[in-house]
Amino acid sequence: KAGVTQTPRYLIKTRGQQVTLSCSPISGHRSVSWYQQTPGQGLQFLFEYFSETQRNKGNFPGRFSGRQFSNSRSEMNVSTLELGDSALYLCASRGLAGVQETQYFGPGTRLLVL
Amino acid sequence: GESVGLHLPTLSVQEGDNSIINCAYSNSASDYFIWYKQESGKGPQFIIDIRSNMDKRQGQRVTVLLNKTVKHLSLQIAATQPGDSAVYFCAEKDDTGGFKTIFGAGTRLFVKA
Numbered sequence: 001k002a003g004v005t006q007t008p009r010y011l012i013k014t015r016g017q018q019v020t021l022s023c024s025p026i027s028g029h030r031s032v033s034w035y036q037q038t039p040g041q042g043l044q045f046l047f048e049y050f051s052e053t054q055r056n057k058g059n060f061p062g063r064f065s066g067r068q069f070s071n072s073r074s075e076m077n078v079s080t081l082e083l084g085d086s087a088l089y090l091c092a093s094r095g096l097a098g099v100q101e102t103q104y105f106g107p108g109t110r111l112l113v114l
Numbered sequence: 115g116e117s118v119g120l121h122l123p124t125l126s127v128q129e130g131d132n133s134i135i136n137c138a139y140s141n142s143a144s145d146y147f148i149w150y151k152q153e154s155g156k157g158p159q160f161i162i163d164i165r166s167n168m169d170k171r172q173g174q175r176v177t178v179l180l181n182k183t184v185k186h187l188s189l190q191i192a193a194t195q196p197g198d199s200a201v202y203f204c205a206e207k208d209d210t211g212g213f214k215t216i217f218g219a220g221t222r223l224f225v226k227a
Binding site: 004033035042043044045048056058090092100102103104105106107108 | 146148150155156157158159160163165203214215216217218219220
C-alpha cells in the first residue's frame, strides 16, 4: 500500500495570508489526524477527523481548521498566518499495526511564514 | 497536562552496542503507548507499541518495557546500527472522544561507526 501523502512538501507564505495543506491517508484508513511540529514545542496535536467529522481537537486557536472529504482525504487551513505558525505540519492516518490500531505519518509539509 | 518538553536529550552509542532510550509519561490512565523514529526530513515512523496490560514487548531488534508504577517507558535497541540514528519519540494515546497521541520531547540517538 502507498503511505500517507502530503502536499505540498514545502511552502513559503507571508504574515496575514492563509494556507491550505492536503493529506491523503493510506487506502482504507478513515481517520486522519494533524499535528504541528516545532523545535520549541515538539509535536502537538491539532485535530482528528473520522468519516468527515471532527472527533477530537487540540489546543490551537480558531485560525486552524480542517475538513475531511468522503474519500477520507483531508485538508487543513490556517488563516491570518503568524510568524509562529512556521512549522512542520504532519498528517497521520490510523490503521492496524502492532497490538492495535496506531497512526502512520506522512512526510509533512514544511511551512515558512515570513 | 500534555507531556511535551522543550529539551531534546541526546544519546551517543557505538555501532554494535545496545541502546536504551527512556521516557516518562504523564497520564496514569493512558492505556496504549507507541515508540516512533523520526529521521531528518521525514515524518515519524512507527517502531513498536505496547498496551498498559503488558510490561514488555519485543520486536525485531527492539524491545519496549513499560513500568506503570513509575509511569516510565523504555525502548531498547539491540546491536545498534548507523541507520538507527534519528530522534525517537515515545507517545501515549489519549482516547478522550477520539484518537489523539501525546508525544514526548524526543531523544536524539547518534550511532558512532
